[in-house]
């Protein structure tokens with residue numbers, strides 16, 4: 001029986017990058033998402049709003065499962081109720097843990113989460129920090145989903161920062177506007193440690209075969225915390241020296257209302273992941289200068 005990876009959220013931005021990587025490496029997987037995939041791979045359609053797990057159960061009973069990677073999510077920007085975020089983010093975890101239990105699977109269940117569960121001040125929280133402070137409903141539901149995932153003994157949680165190198169990421173969205181010579185307002189008072197997609201792909205691959213005891217990993221670059229404005233300014237100086245982008249880039253401040261639903265510092269510390277997954281964080285500008 002062939003061993004398959006299940007990728008929940010295969011049509012999302014990170015899901016597309018990861019399934020492309022699996023295809024390139026001839027690894028067997030089945031993708032799961034609300035809409036059909038445009039790409040040619042084994043796919044099961046499920047809407048976690050009104051889910052039926054019948055096809056997943058059929059698949060699990062006919063195939064050996066190497067790992068389940070959970071990349072499906074509600075949107076950070078969605079102004080929805082906690083109940084809605086919980087239904088999709090926590091509900092989907094519960095459904096898969098039930099399948100794991102019913103079919104007595106032993107494979108790793110890898111849940112992907114966000115730096116927004118913390119408000120981590122300058123240097124950031126490490127992987128084992130219990131000092132959570134999720135502000136918005138998205139972040140609250142992601143923390144609930146992490147806790148739900150960890151009820152299964154072979155679960156792993158991987159948190160990322162603001163991900164760059166995927167379609168419609170923060171950087172490409174800002175550059176699209178600047179390229180049209182339109183003003184772009186970037187917060188100078190909200191700080192991140194950005195995550196590049198290649199590091200996520202590395203960490204997911206490593207987590208599938210990880211045999212140690214650590215349950216939570218952080219994937220992020222090793223730059224000092226950068227404001228969104230500072231990040232865009234440095235990218236412009238690095239890659240678009242001869243453009244007039246800086247003329248259109250304005251430094252603004254997130255208001256107290258905006259900061260009531262998102263942390264001012266969302267900065268992951270990756271030391272434990274470096275040790276456990278042999279993760280070697282680099283500067284986000286290393287990746288951007290290669291492109």
Ligand SMILES: NC(=O)c1ccc[n+]([C@@H]2O[C@H](COP(=O)([O-])OP(=O)(O)OC[C@H]3O[C@@H](n4cnc5c(N)ncnc54)[C@H](OP(=O)(O)O)[C@@H]3O)[C@@H](O)[C@H]2O)c1
Nearest residue numbers: 009011012013014033034035047048072073112113114163
């Ligand atoms: N992108 C970032 O900057 C970032 C930062 C930190 C953490 N993360 C985490 O990384 C993971 C992947 O994020 P992403 O940026 O790739 O997300 P994304 O682009 O928004 O993709 C979301 C995925 O979830 C699926 N989905 C959403 N609602 C669903 C529903 N009701 N039923 C079934 N599937 C549903 C979508 O399916 P359809 O395409 O069919 O709608 C899509 O495949 C998430 O866990 C997220 O929290 C992302």
